Amino acid sequence: AQSVTQPDIHITVSEGASLELRCNYSYGATPYLFWYVQSPGQGLQLLLKYFSGDTLVQGIKGFEAEFKRSQSSFNLRKPSVHWSDAAEYFCAVGEGGGATNKLIFGTGTLLAVQP
């Protein structure tokens, strides 16, 4: 069965420092991968997605992620974190072999940013 693992439940970084959030997936075919951010009181917002092509994907708010098939990973990165990036981040894989259909979410990583 498809699954997504986010090993880090909680991460704290200093403002201006670099960030990497880990995501590993289990999926039989070529995965459709997503990163979402959830802020309190707001819905999940799509940061970026990977369907095919270039394995380094650029997203909004300065985030990027790299798909590594050999490692079954899709880690999210940002070179310099801002205080407004504090939120919960979810990695997800799309079932059904397409951009549509069901999303399987990881357990999330809560990011805290120190001044």
Place this chain on the structure above:
Amino acid sequence: GAVVSQHPSRVICKSGTSVKIECRSLDFQATTMFWYRQFPKQSLMLMATSNEGSKATYEQGVEKDKFLINHASLTLSTLTVTSAHPEDSSFYICSAQTLMNEQFFGPGTRLTVL
């Protein structure tokens, strides 16, 4: 991006009552909407897929008689929690899928059953 709203944002009810949660796509039509449930410090778990004009498809372990879903129009899906009990207390989130097959999420509804 597309906007999805949910109403109410939070609701408190007595055990045994029913609660209806609305999910609306405000600026696009959605033939497919999804309902998720999120427990504290846990991930989103898909409950059901709501298709306009047809019956919803429920995930394994989700009671369809307990969680009634109606998708009567291309912009509205409702989730009714029938005879709610304290264990139904949770954060319910919907998403609406665009014609480009991208999902946009509502802000969620916090349900507390006393």
